[in-house]
Structure formats: structure tokens, C-alpha cells
Amino acid sequence: xAQTEISPRTNxxxxxxxxxxxxxxxxxxxxxxxxCGVNKYETIEQGAKAHGLRVxxxxxxxxxxxxSGRVPTIMNEDKTPVRRAPGEFARRARFKYVxxxxxxxxxxxxxxxxxxxxxxxxxxxxxxxxxxADITGPSIPRLFGLTTPLGLEPDPSTPPGQQPKPLMVPxxxxxxxxxxxxxxxxxxxxxxxxWRGPILSGVIRQFYExxxxxxxxxxxxxxxxxTSDAPLTVxxxxxxxxxxxxxxxxxxxxxxxxxAANLVxxxxxxxxxxxxxxxxxxxxxxxxRYDVFGPSYADEVxxxxxxxxxxxxxxxxxxxxxxxxxRVEEIDDPVVDVLAxxxxxxxxxxxxxxxxxxxxx
Ligand code: ADP
Numbered sequence: 001x002a003q004t005e006i007s008p009r010t011n012x013x014x015x016x017x018x019x020x021x022x023x024x025x026x027x028x029x030x031x032x033x034x035x036c037g038v039n040k041y042e043t044i045e046q047g048a049k050a051h052g053l054r055v056x057x058x059x060x061x062x063x064x065x066x067x068s069g070r071v072p073t074i075m076n077e078d079k080t081p082v083r084r085a086p087g088e089f090a091r092r093a094r095f096k097y098v099x100x101x102x103x104x105x106x107x108x109x110x111x112x113x114x115x116x117x118x119x120x121x122x123x124x125x126x127x128x129x130x131x132x133a134d135i136t137g138p139s140i141p142r143l144f145g146l147t148t149p150l151g152l153e154p155d156p157s158t159p160p161g162q163q164p165k166p167l168m169v170p171x172x173x174x175x176x177x178x179x180x181x182x183x184x185x186x187x188x189x190x191x192x193x194x195w196r197g198p199i200l201s202g203v204i205r206q207f208y209e210x211x212x213x214x215x216x217x218x219x220x221x222x223x224x225x226x227t228s229d230a231p232l233t234v235x236x237x238x239x240x241x242x243x244x245x246x247x248x249x250x251x252x253x254x255x256x257x258x259x260a261a262n263l264v265x266x267x268x269x270x271x272x273x274x275x276x277x278x279x280x281x282x283x284x285x286x287x288x289r290y291d292v293f294g295p296s297y298a299d300e301v302x303x304x305x306x307x308x309x310x311x312x313x314x315x316x317x318x319x320x321x322x323x324x325x326x327r328v329e330e331i332d333d334p335v336v337d338v339l340a341x342x343x344x345x346x347x348x349x350x351x352x353x354x355x356x357x358x359x360x361x
Pocket of ligand 1: 105108109113225313
């Protein structure tokens with residue numbers, strides 16, 4: 001069998017299939033092989049770029065591993081993500097789009113939908129971050145299998161002679177989605193955070209401003225559930241480009257959407273899309289489709305929200321299994337691509353704005 005060429009354009013999945021040690025080498029660089037499941041078409045160059053790594057040391061290590069059959073020693077600087085070119089960090093990160101995900105009530109799958117949108121955008125080659133503002137539970141870190149508390153780094157732009165402020169380093173998921181969450185501040189998953197109103201909004205602002213985010217195409221914000229003070233303070237305090245609303249097929253949903261749409265309208269922030277989650281169930285044995293929670297209100301809801309339906313997600317036991325095991329990035333369902341495509345189309349319709357620049361306090 002001809003050997004797969006090792007070049008920047010080599011497909012990660014192909015090289016791992018041919019050269020089993022390649023998986024170990026890539027893992028050493030933080031390019032976990034779950035990454036192959038994340039994007040079947042990703043090349044070594046794209047993987048390196050997404051993770052903020054230089055591609056040359058990866059190619060060199062793979063070539064060496066093929067020759068020696070062993071994982072070579074990799075220098076720390078070659079496996080440490082460079083978030084920006086040196087000197088480029090000027091107390092600013094640029095987010096092209098800031099998109100909060102909102103739900104009328106808890107338990108409708110808002111966090112899971114946020115994760116699926118992130119995975120879809122990432123597969124479309126976008127740089128994605130998730131700011132987990134839903135402090136009611138550890139869902140986002142758990143979906144991505146993240147447990148290590150966030151690291152802190154001194155503010156690289158501190159003027160000489162001043163005490164640098166510590167900034168949070170976002171966790172990096174296996175497929176290079178950046179994540180900041182209150183549940184990654186301690187390693188105790190069950191420490192419920194009870195921050196309300198202004199305190200919550202202060203904490204969220206810190207996550208936004210005092211974290212070393214990369215320049216991102218999309219910063220998704222997993223809002224606290226419902227339409228109470230907590231999500232609203234978050235919405236008010238951040239520069240939001242468009243909100244995604246998650247609902248379930250229940251009559252109540254239309255009422256909640258009306259309320260959410262009113263609130264959002266008052267705040268002057270547009271809803272850019274609606275996702276109906278747990279829309280239906282397809283029996284794996286018979287292929288028969290059941291509307292478990294009753295008929296869909298998708299069209300009605302989209303009309304009320306004045307925004308397109310991005311997707312209707314089925315109740316999916318496979319998805320739950322992946323979600324429960326921290327492997328949401330391995331989902332093999334084109335619905336994530338549909339979600340990302342439709343969201344991108346909706347954002348493209350929005351009036352152009354300069355990439356938002358945030359300054360760190
Ligand atoms: P929320 O963020 O709205 O509170 P979550 O995303 O945490 O909701 O989801 C609540 C629970 O429902 C989780 O256990 C999740 O795995 C499950 N769930 C969400 N969406 C689906 C779905 N489409 N199919 C099956 N289970 C789902």
C-alpha cells in the first residue's frame with residue numbers, strides 16, 4: 001500500500017488510519033483523535049491552525065515517528081497554543097459575532113443546542129468560543145468532557161512596573177472550541193453557584209473581558225434559562241449580534257416565545273433563529289416517527305419570533321450517550337452542519353458591523 005504523504009494538506013483521519021502511531025503523535029500536540037470524528041475532512045494544517053499551533057513541528061514529528069516507530073520528544077513551545085502572533089495582543093480580542101442562546105425555561109436542551117451549534121460552526125472552519133453563563137449546572141464543560149479548572153496567566157499587556165492582572169485562559173475542547181465556564185473555576189462539579197442579577201452580570205462580564213480569548217468568528221453564550229432577570233442582565237451588558245431561541249413543541253412554547261420576543265425587542269437585540277428541540281422521535285426499529293410532546297409549533301414560533309427555524313432536533317438516545325460521556329463533538333449527524341449553515345446565513349443578512357473589539361479592564 002502506498003504510504004500516505006505527510007504534508008500540511010494531509011487529511012488527519014487518513015494518516016491515522018494508515019499510521020497508527022500518528023494518533024499518539026497528534027495527541028501529544030493536543031490534537032486529540034476525537035478530532036477525526038469532529039471533522040472527517042480536516043487537514044493537519046487546519047487542525048494546527050484551529051489549535052493555535054505551528055504545522056511544521058507536527059509534520060516533522062509525524063515523519064520522525066513513521067521512521068522510528070516511536071513518538072519523538074516534542075518541545076513544549078511546539079505544543080503550546082499561540083493564541084495570537086506575538087505582539088498582536090493589545091488588550092483586545094475581536095469577536096465577529098456574539099450570539100447568545102436563550103430558552104423560555106430550563107431543561108429544553110439549550111446547553112446541548114449551544115454545543116451542537118459550536119460543533120457545526122467548528123466543522124465549517126470557524127473559530128468558536130462558548131461563554132457558559134448558565135450557572136445552574138455544569139452542562140457545557142460536561143458535554144465537552146472538560147474538568148480541569150481554568151488556568152490563569154498574567155495580563156501580557158501590563159505596562160512595565162505595574163502588577164499584572166491575572167486573566168483566565170479559556171479551556172480548549174478536543175476540537176479547539178474555547179470554553180469559559182464558572183464550573184471550570186473549581187474542580188468540584190457539584191458546587192452550585194448562586195449568583196443573581198448584578199453579581200451574575202459582573203461575573204459574566206469578567207468571563208467576557210478578563211479571559212484570554214482568541215479572535216473568534218463566533219462567541220456563543222449559553223444564557224441562564226428563562227426570561228427572568230439573570231439572562232436579561234447578561235443580554236443587556238454585552239454587545240449582542242443576534243439571539244438564538246430554543247423551544248420545545250408545547251403549546252406553552254408559543255407563549256414563552258412571545259414573551260421572549262417582546263423582551264428581546266425591548267432590548268433592541270434581534271432574534272436570528274429558533275431551534276425546536278425534542279421535536280420528534282424516530283423509532284430505531286420501525287423508522288416510525290412519533291411526535292412525543294405533541295404537534296410541532298415550529299412555524300408559529302418562527303413567525304412570532306420573526307426569525308427562521310434553524311433546525312428541528314429529534315429526541316436522540318445516541319446524542320444523550322455522547323453528551324453524558326463528554327463526547328458531544330463526535331456526533332455524526334448532518335443536523336449540526338444544517339444548524340451552522342442556517343445560522344451563518346441568518347447572520348450574513350444582518351447589517352454589517354465592524355468586528356467588535358473588546359478591551360480588557
Ligand atoms: P437546558 O440547557 O435547556 O437546561 P440541557 O441542554 O442541559 O437543557 O438538556 C437537558 C437534558 O435533556 C440533558 O440531559 C440533555 O442530554 C437532554 N436532551 C436535550 N436535548 C435532547 C435531545 N434532542 N434528545 C435527547 N435528550 C436531550
